[in-house]
Amino acid sequence: MTTGTQAHSVTVRVPGKINLGLSVGPLREDGYHELSTIYHAVSLYDTVTVQPAERWSVHVTGPWGERVPTDESNLALVAAKTLAKRRGRRAKVDPVRIDIDKHIPVAGGMAGGSADAAAALVACRELWGLDHVENDLLELVAASLGSDIPFLLHGGTAIGSGRGEQVTPVLARGELHWVLWAGEGLSLSTPEVYAECDRLREEAGVEVPAPEPSGALMAALRRMDTDEVADALCNDLQEAAVSLQPSLAEALAAGLDLGARGALVSGSGPTVAFLVGSQTEAIDLSVGLAANGPTGDIVRAVGPVPGAQIVHHRSGPEPTRPRTDPDRPGPLGPVVG
Numbered sequence: 001m002t003t004g005t006q007a008h009s010v011t012v013r014v015p016g017k018i019n020l021g022l023s024v025g026p027l028r029e030d031g032y033h034e035l036s037t038i039y040h041a042v043s044l045y046d047t048v049t050v051q052p053a054e055r056w057s058v059h060v061t062g063p064w065g066e067r068v069p070t071d072e073s074n075l076a077l078v079a080a081k082t083l084a085k086r087r088g089r090r091a092k093v094d095p096v097r098i099d100i101d102k103h104i105p106v107a108g109g110m111a112g113g114s115a116d117a118a119a120a121l122v123a124c125r126e127l128w129g130l131d132h133v134e135n136d137l138l139e140l141v142a143a144s145l146g147s148d149i150p151f152l153l154h155g156g157t158a159i160g161s162g163r164g165e166q167v168t169p170v171l172a173r174g175e176l177h178w179v180l181w182a183g184e185g186l187s188l189s190t191p192e193v194y195a196e197c198d199r200l201r202e203e204a205g206v207e208v209p210a211p212e213p214s215g216a217l218m219a220a221l222r223r224m225d226t227d228e229v230a231d232a233l234c235n236d237l238q239e240a241a242v243s244l245q246p247s248l249a250e251a252l253a254a255g256l257d258l259g260a261r262g263a264l265v266s267g268s269g270p271t272v273a274f275l276v277g278s279q280t281e282a283i284d285l286s287v288g289l290a291a292n293g294p295t296g297d298i299v300r301a302v303g304p305v306p307g308a309q310i311v312h313h314r315s316g317p318e319p320t321r322p323r324t325d326p327d328r329p330g331p332l333g334p335v336v337g
């Protein structure tokens with residue numbers, strides 16, 4: 001902050017993501033897979049609040065709160081401490097208490113932990129007045145902590161390359177409507193799903209080509225034609241996720257039978273994303289799934305939405321960055337609102 005006054009608390013809202021396309025290349029020597037993905041941030045949000053405290057801590061509430069670790073492994077806490085170390089010598093920072101209101105499914109393939117890490121970075125930069133920490137450095141710190149985290153700073157719809165940490169926004173107009181289904185008691189570990197993908201490929205003896213973004217999906221997004229997007233949805237990890245969690249096949253089929261235009265496993269799963277044509281179709285599908293689908297949490301969402309954004313300062317100074325409409329995808333970096 002430029003005023004020298006420190007905010008007493010900063011609250012950031014951060015969305016979950018789905019991957020509209022996920023092309024997984026060969027395993028690299030560093031243990032990651034080269035990939036090309038089209039990230040899409042959707043309106044299912046966690047809220048992360050930071051405030052100065054005597055010691056570092058994290059507290060989690062909300063529908064998925066009980067599944068989130070509150071020890072040193074919490075990704076929001078790891079992110080805050082990493083930023084504190086990278087702040088530069090002159091800036092003094094205090095420990096923070098982090099409160100997370102958790103609505104993004106845990107271990108669901110929607111990058112919930114990554115979202116909280118991105119939110120903690122944006123919130124702590126503001127709380128500590130680290131104006132000198134530019135977006136580039138914030139992105140570097142984000143990428144060092146997880147492949148999906150840089151995207152959660154951007155939001156919107158964007159191509160991810162490298163191991164997913166290199167993010168380029170995609171110009172897409174209009175909105176897509178989604179119904180998200182998180183099966184009761186289901187979770188998948190991301191490394192295990194990648195390993196299963198490798199195993200299935202080896203078993204099939206297929207040569208793994210370099211990953212590429214889907215031309216059909218990019219064209220469909222430019223036109224924002226729901227049926228075209230539905231036909232172009234693709235996820236190289238889906239077969240592996242279904243292999244580890246066979247009940248996902250039933251969920252995918254149930255949504256399509258009940259009128260979804262398209263369906264895919266989100267990232268490494270097991271959350272399933274159903275694409276529909278309107279809010280009315282989303283309501284119809286949610287009701288149909290609740291009545292006749294497999295048991296799980298059902299949430300309606302739209303995308304694209306912006307990444308981690310400051311939504312509240314308590315007893316803080318005037319915002320230092322321009323206000324923008326929080327419901328529209330914004331430029332890289334936090335927007336004070």
Ligand SMILES: C[C@](O)(CO)[C@H](O)COP(=O)(O)OP(=O)(O)OC[C@H]1O[C@@H](n2ccc(N)nc2=O)[C@H](O)[C@@H]1O
Nearest residue numbers: 031032033035146147148149163164190191194267268
């Ligand atoms: C499945 C996706 O959500 C799709 O966006 C991401 O690729 C996963 O991203 P993430 O959860 O941020 O993953 P990271 O925390 O960076 O990596 C966790 C583990 O996933 C595997 N991993 C991740 C990213 C990648 N490009 N190749 C991989 O093989 C590796 O085993 C890695 O050790």
Ligand SMILES: Nc1ncnc2c1ncn2[C@@H]1O[C@H](COP(=O)(O)OP(=O)(O)OP(=O)(O)O)[C@@H](O)[C@H]1O
Nearest residue numbers: 074075106107108109110111112113114116148190
């Ligand atoms: N703040 C957090 N929120 C959720 N999980 C966290 C958090 N911090 C650490 N974790 C741990 O990370 C693991 C993965 O959780 P997460 O919700 O990020 O999975 P995911 O959505 O499948 O990830 P991705 O889509 O990025 O592969 C959880 O099992 C949990 O133990």
